[in-house]
Amino acid sequence: MLARLVVGRAVNGYKKSTIEQGIAAVARWAADEGQEGLASHPAVKRALAVAAKIAVPGKVQKLPLDRQDLAAVVGYLQKQGGYLGARDTALFLVGWAGMFRSSELVSIDCKHVHFTSDGRGVMVYVPSSKTDQAGEGAWVFIAACQEQPQLCPVSALQQIINRVGGMGPVFRAEGSSTPLSKTTVGVRLHKALAAAAIPNWELYGAHSLRRGGATYAV
Numbered sequence: 001m002l003a004r005l006v007v008g009r010a011v012n013g014y015k016k017s018t019i020e021q022g023i024a025a026v027a028r029w030a031a032d033e034g035q036e037g038l039a040s041h042p043a044v045k046r047a048l049a050v051a052a053k054i055a056v057p058g059k060v061q062k063l064p065l066d067r068q069d070l071a072a073v074v075g076y077l078q079k080q081g082g083y084l085g086a087r088d089t090a091l092f093l094v095g096w097a098g099m100f101r102s103s104e105l106v107s108i109d110c111k112h113v114h115f116t117s118d119g120r121g122v123m124v125y126v127p128s129s130k131t132d133q134a135g136e137g138a139w140v141f142i143a144a145c146q147e148q149p150q151l152c153p154v155s156a157l158q159q160i161i162n163r164v165g166g167m168g169p170v171f172r173a174e175g176s177s178t179p180l181s182k183t184t185v186g187v188r189l190h191k192a193l194a195a196a197a198i199p200n201w202e203l204y205g206a207h208s209l210r211r212g213g214a215t216y217a218v
Contacts, residue, residue: 062205065189065212069198070096071151073189076196078150083163083174088188090160091171093153095185095209097142098124099217102185102206108170110161115154120144122154182206 065073073092077085095105104126112125121143128137145152161170169179186206193201 062208062211063200063203064215065096065204065208067151067212067216069193069196070212071148072196072198073192074151077192086156086163087160087171087174088192090153090156091180091185092189092192092209093151093156094124094142095206096213096216097145097153098140099210099213100126100140101210102182105185105209106169106171106180106182110164110166110168110170113157113161113170115158122157185209 070092074089077089077092079085091105094100094108095102098105107127108124112127114123114125116122121141124140124142126138126140142153142157144154149155157170164170164172168177171180172178173180183206189204189206189208190201193204198204
């Protein structure tokens with residue numbers, strides 16, 4: 001009975017992880033009723049093996065965006081120019097260098113940004129994040145990139161702050177005072193990657209900025 005349920009759920013489009021969670025729940029109930037080892041029954045194991053082949057796969061992890069592809073994207077955006085070119089350049093460079101999640105990135109306010117007096121970088125305050133359970137916030141230092149000025153997150157951030165008037169959300173639609181949604185980061189990155197002719201651009205997402213910056217920093 002349980003084995004048939006496993007295969008049936010796989011056929012009907014359930015994810016493998018969801019099916020496994022259901023098996024665990026049924027097994028716990030069975031154990032409470034005095035039927036131990038239901039999940040390890042040979043028929044259930046065979047059914048799970050079948051389900052693994054036909055079930056809907058889990059979320060595919062996005063590729064990290066390497067520095068070379070980031071440079072290609074920034075090159076395209078700088079040729080595009082205008083407000084969107086400046087905003088997205090800063091959005092991607094700051095997200096990559098600061099290893100920010102998209103939700104953290106779009107929450108940055110001008111008042112959260114403090115440039116160092118010696119020009120070495122910028123301190124960005126993140127009011128909250130996924131891992132900040134206490135809600136205390138944290139300061140993140142981003143260093144200037146003097147050897148490749150076109151890839152400098154600090155100068156890009158300064159430019160977009162100047163464009164928005166130094167008040168309110170840093171990353172917003174032109175003429176708006178409302179911050180971008182976190183989903184916009186991935187949408188804009190996809191568009192820029194495709195326009196810059198980056199191979200397999202569909203395998204990247206907003207998290208590629210964070211993963212790319214972290215990979216480069218290692």
